Amino acid sequence: xxxxxxxxxxxxxxxxxKQFSKEFDSLIxxxxxxxxxxxxxxxxxNDIPYDYTQEEILSKVPESNTTVSTxxxxxxxxxxxxxxxxxxxxxxxxxxxxxxxxxxxxHSSSSSQCEFFDSTKISWRxxxxxxxxxxxGCKLTNDKQLLSDYGIVNKSxxxxxxxxxxx
Numbered sequence: 001x002x003x004x005x006x007x008x009x010x011x012x013x014x015x016x017x018k019q020f021s022k023e024f025d026s027l028i029x030x031x032x033x034x035x036x037x038x039x040x041x042x043x044x045x046n047d048i049p050y051d052y053t054q055e056e057i058l059s060k061v062p063e064s065n066t067t068v069s070t071x072x073x074x075x076x077x078x079x080x081x082x083x084x085x086x087x088x089x090x091x092x093x094x095x096x097x098x099x100x101x102x103x104x105x106x107h108s109s110s111s112s113q114c115e116f117f118d119s120t121k122i123s124w125r126x127x128x129x130x131x132x133x134x135x136x137g138c139k140l141t142n143d144k145q146l147l148s149d150y151g152i153v154n155k156s157x158x159x160x161x162x163x164x165x166x167x
Contacts (some may be wrong), residue, residue, distance in 0.1 A: 051089075056081045068133065069143035069157075076124050132163040 008016075036050040048057070056078075133140040135150050135158050152158070 049085075051085070053081075053085075065146045066119070067143060068140045068145055071133070071140075071147060072124075072128060073145065074142070079122065129163075131160045131162055134159045 034049055039045045039048055039050050135152050137155060138150060139161065140150060140158075
């Protein structure tokens with residue numbers, strides 16, 4: 001038994017792919033809106049953005065016996081994840097803007113008008129050489145010290161305090 005291969009004209013294939021892409025984008029948008037509604041109505045989850053990744057959520061969950069060093073690494077990782085999130089949102093907004101312009105059949109200049117995220121690179125080594133973390137007037141100077149030894153608990157407020165230059 002020999003099988004026959006059916007062929008589809010290229011223009012039909014492209015048309016089908018575009019339709020699927022529109023339906024898929026619509027499904028994602030609907031899902032995001034529903035998830036946003038669910039999270040915003042829940043007392044425990046209302047401070048979590050609907051598009052958080054699992055990695056972002058886990059980076060916010062403190063471990064037991066967390067040290068100052070671990071906290072510093074978590075601050076860095078949280079910043080990096082927030083920059084990635086902002087980049088994704090900017091790209092998504094740019095794509096949606098282009099799609100909206102295409103649907104309205106308006107022709108504008110080819111230059112992109114989307115807002116870009118802050119792409120400033122942070123030198124974490126410089127940051128930790130220049131600043132201390134401080135809690136309740138106490139500087140967290142020992143990276144191996146447990147946060148619980150300083151009395152730091154969930155939702156404690158820490159501050160960045162500039163180190164004094166020694167001459």
